Amino acid sequence: MPIKKLTEAEVQLLNSKVGLHALLKNKKVNLQNALREATYLTTLKKKQEALITLQNWVIDNDKKVVILFEGRDAAGKGGAIRRLTEYINPRHFRIVALDVPSDDERKQWFFQRYINQLPKPGEIVLFDRSWYNRAVVEPVNQFCTEREYEIFMSHVNDFEKMLIESDTHLIKFYFSINKEEQAKRFREIKKNPLKRWKMTAVDERAQELWDDYSRYKTKMFERTNSAHAPWLIIDANDKWKARLKTIDHVLENIPYNE
Template identity: 60%
Template sequence: MVDKLTEKQVNKLNTKKGLLALLSKEPFNLERGLRYVNYQKKLKKLQVELIRLQTWAIDNNERIIIVFQGRDAAGKGGAIRRLTERINPRHMRIVALPKPTKDEQSQWYFQRYVEQFPKAGEIVFFDRSWYNRAVVEPVNGFCTQEEYQIFMNQVNDFEKMILESGIHLVKIYMSISKKEQAKRFEDIKRNPLKQWKMTKLDEKAQLLWDQYTEYKDAMFKKTNTKISPWKIIRANRKTEARVNVINHVLERIPYDKNLEV
């Protein structure tokens, strides 16, 4: 807890963002308010770097894929929004595919994802990806064990082909505790502006927690390769997770950090 504020801390809170952070949630919490102001300051600097990264990608016809996986309510969507809210929307896409159609079910599993891959100068953010078959689908009975094994046998070669074609691939897994997931589900259920987020899969997520863990661990063991590693982001605290996500993306993509924007 903050016992006594310094002059610098008072000045931070005595701003539009500081007052908003302080008054937005009861009971009033000075420490939380200061933390949020510091987060907003960090976020602004990081978003400038994301603009620089995107400018480099456009100028050099680079193609970038950023994959987000994680448990339900882990904050994937929130992290993607902070990554994309300041960059040029004409040169990026967010892909969140619905369940496959009958035609797609008859195709090679990876095909509908390949159709969403970036063109020159574009960044594509996958809010869940082909890795649904590694965890979500087998846990919920949406694929057979044979289909699961075929996927696991093919995925590393698939990603090797992506990288060898010149596409930059970043894989991020948002990790939360079982207790935090339950807390977020309750918040979603109580909030009429968020209730649309709750799905039938979400409702079973707590009951199937251990099964998700088993398949998640198998996914990491098989697909956390040297050329295509996973980055696990601890996401119990949303603001900290978002900063860590952006920092990781900036570290993984070899953009020109000296570009003027």
Template identity: 60%
Template sequence: MKKLTSEELKKLNTNKGLLAIVSKNPLNLERAVRYVNYQQKLKNLQVELIKLQTWAIEKNERIIILLEGRDAAGKGGAIRRMTERINPRHMRIVALPKPTDDERTQWYFQRYVAQFPKAGEIVFFDRSWYNRAVVEPVNGFCTSEEYQIFMNQVNDFERMILESGIRLVKIYMSISKKEQAKRFEDIANNPLKQWKMTPVDEAAQELWNDYTTYKKAMFSKTNTDISPWKIIKANRKTAARINAINHVLKSIPYDKTIQI
């Protein structure tokens, strides 16, 4: 282990630092320092998210932030860090269940449009209409024709979103096959997390290559100049959360001098 600097020792000699030391086993002071640094970065970025939201409310902005990625990639964790300090009355987290019988007869995008933000609101999609680009075809939840119709329509759909004045940020959390397996094992062994495991998750490792094929097709078709994807390496959760928030802040031209 490298020798810690006086500044790092000072960080560890705080309530957050001591908590970081004792909360992980085995003892790892370097990891504890990284966690304290992460907590400070996160706090600073959350202040900026409050500024962004305040600006959005004052300017009647409508913002959609969608997160996609493989199962266990950390989408929900990133969204929690983005939303835990902002005003809950002016934001929503949308994680839609499988479509109802009525929704299956509707235009595919219809149930997502129903969740779009009103003036002054930020909506976070924990998975989105891009289910039809990857999850549904891989698992046989849509037909080849339905998939092709989606791929033919999605860019025009997003162009209409943007032209209507809604701001759209698309983030893809990317993890390795080994890391996904490790996270699935953690979920399976943790009674507080076991509810997260679904039959789709259970098949994800076996279908890894199929997911990769459809993911590449999605990026090839939908990573457009007006609506680009931001791919974030997410094997380390803390770094991924910081990078995701940074991307949101850089993507939306909010007033950084606004008083909160």
């Protein structure tokens, strides 16, 4: 197979610090993989610089931003959140990943513990799973009753409309992967001693319950993809593309001044 001739821009990219690292980090040199990685990292850095500008606008203008990350287990939500927040000011954003509700929280209005986590003026809050647990994860795993599910589904659009009308910017992401990719990522997690903690009892049953998750996911989109708070479905089979698309959507949908 003939070797592809590199353009001048590609040569410059490979000679950069990022390019040289991508090129030489493995014993076996692969030009195309190195180019792809260097392009991704260079593009990511530019978008992360824009996120700093966006956050400064949020802080200076007392804006409130809520970003929801939903999707199947191992879909890459956490990785996207880390890239989105990597360089912004940690004093002005929070990542919320709520644990199983306490007995008191179970007796409260369902949305109450999420309301307690909403941003103050000048703050960005990112939910690594959100109130939409009740739309998919809880009914699939029988953590809620059918009545509790229906009550949630009948309230959530109005709840989000109230949020937006209180001058809160709301973005909803759903990270979508196929069944084979999820199985592959589960295998990688189990083999990595630094990541095994990520596997929960719910994760262990995700492949077995794949069709149930799909059914409830479809119902969630049908009933909660509202005009005021639409979903953006991210094709997350390619982690790098998913992360860049996520940041692009945030930059495009929050009206900050560059």
